[in-house]
Amino acid sequence: KAGVTQTPRYLIKTRGQQVTLSCSPISGHRSVSWYQQTPGQGLQFLFEYFSETQRNKGNFPGRFSGRQFSNSRSEMNVSTLELGDSALYLCASSLKAGGPNEQFFGPGTRLTVL
């Protein structure tokens, strides 16, 4: 099976712009979670989607949003970019909804905000 894929892999934006990142989960996986990774804050949970519904949300401002499509692909959007949004954005997919289960990460999108 193909792994989790993310596009684009690298992105450079300027402050105030908005950005959309895409994640395609492993075939058959229906849950997609998003994480932000920075040297200072480490890996932090953004949100999780299952069956096109947001199930959990981390402690991030409303500028961060996401959605999931019927084929389980997910996008996250960051509006009004700030310098502090520069980070590696990782998505992870899981097979099922009930109970804790393995999450498999994509390669990430490296976002640089200038």
Add this chain to the structure above:
Amino acid sequence: GENVEQHPSTLSVQEGDSAVIKCTYSDSASNYFPWYKQELGKRPQLIIDIRSNVGEKKDQRIAVTLNKTAKHFSLHITETQPEDSAVYFCAATPSGSARQLTFGSGTQLTVLP
């Protein structure tokens, strides 16, 4: 919410020695504890996990132990090899949020040849 602390932040060992990384968590209802390995420039990869109804799990040179009473869990790597050099993250799942992982701050493991 859940809080996970990880120690040490850096660890250097000689090839062939053992390495131990320790994590503590705050939410007694957490029930899933994965460990991820992240090599430079690569994605985090799950190397082993343990659920709260199990005290220990082993996979070749890697083992994880869980003490629910003390709310801590540890990763043990035996017979370390240079390819084990990476950043290791522990994580815990807060109660009611099965796929919301709270991560520790990471341990940079360096295996010296």
